[in-house]
Amino acid sequence: MAEAPLSITVPAGRAIAVAVDAGQVLQVINTHGTQVVDSWAFGRQDPAQFMSMAHTRSVNSRLWPLPGQAFVSIGRKPMLRLVEDTSPGVHDTLLCACNAAIYAELGCVGYHRSCEDNLHEALAGEGITLGFTPAPLNLFMNVALATDGAVIRGSPASRPGDLIGLRAEMDLLVVLSACPQDITPINSEARTPRDVRVQVLPAGD
Numbered sequence: 001m002a003e004a005p006l007s008i009t010v011p012a013g014r015a016i017a018v019a020v021d022a023g024q025v026l027q028v029i030n031t032h033g034t035q036v037v038d039s040w041a042f043g044r045q046d047p048a049q050f051m052s053m054a055h056t057r058s059v060n061s062r063l064w065p066l067p068g069q070a071f072v073s074i075g076r077k078p079m080l081r082l083v084e085d086t087s088p089g090v091h092d093t094l095l096c097a098c099n100a101a102i103y104a105e106l107g108c109v110g111y112h113r114s115c116e117d118n119l120h121e122a123l124a125g126e127g128i129t130l131g132f133t134p135a136p137l138n139l140f141m142n143v144a145l146a147t148d149g150a151v152i153r154g155s156p157a158s159r160p161g162d163l164i165g166l167r168a169e170m171d172l173l174v175v176l177s178a179c180p181q182d183i184t185p186i187n188s189e190a191r192t193p194r195d196v197r198v199q200v201l202p203a204g205d
């Protein structure tokens, strides 16, 4: 009998860390269609090899990889290869993770969860301390670049149940944050963070 996929819910506004072995496919399912998922990957053999949006754009000469192209490390090594995307394909590699400073700018008083804090909380749960925040892969985040260089933010173009599949090209620790942004419409006009589902499919499927 085939091995069942690992299935995990990422609670709204929170993050999980998940180990993905080389050859396994990580599926991120946008259950409600409205949720941005900030994503990071680290090499399990060498956590200093982290997924880099700048290197990914350089290697592929594109803002977003084509199917078959990979997100790469700072050493330009393939980490996650794009194998499936049932969404309209609108994602972001340009913008930073939300953090305490953004929520202060937006007028929040007191603590507000952020993707940056979610990342470090998830890494701490794995015994990893990282002194900085790599630029995230912002799945389902609707960011476009105008010809005059303007960055245009919209609500997610994805539909409920849309998913993206990424095949691990090395043993990885992946952190996925269901963005807690509830002030701007980046998680849709409802401005309500939602849960998403993650599946890890056995290698060879």
Ligand SMILES: [Zn+2]
Pocket (backbone or CB within 6 Å): 038, 097, 098, 114, 115, 116, 179, 180, 181
């Ligand atoms: Zn966020």
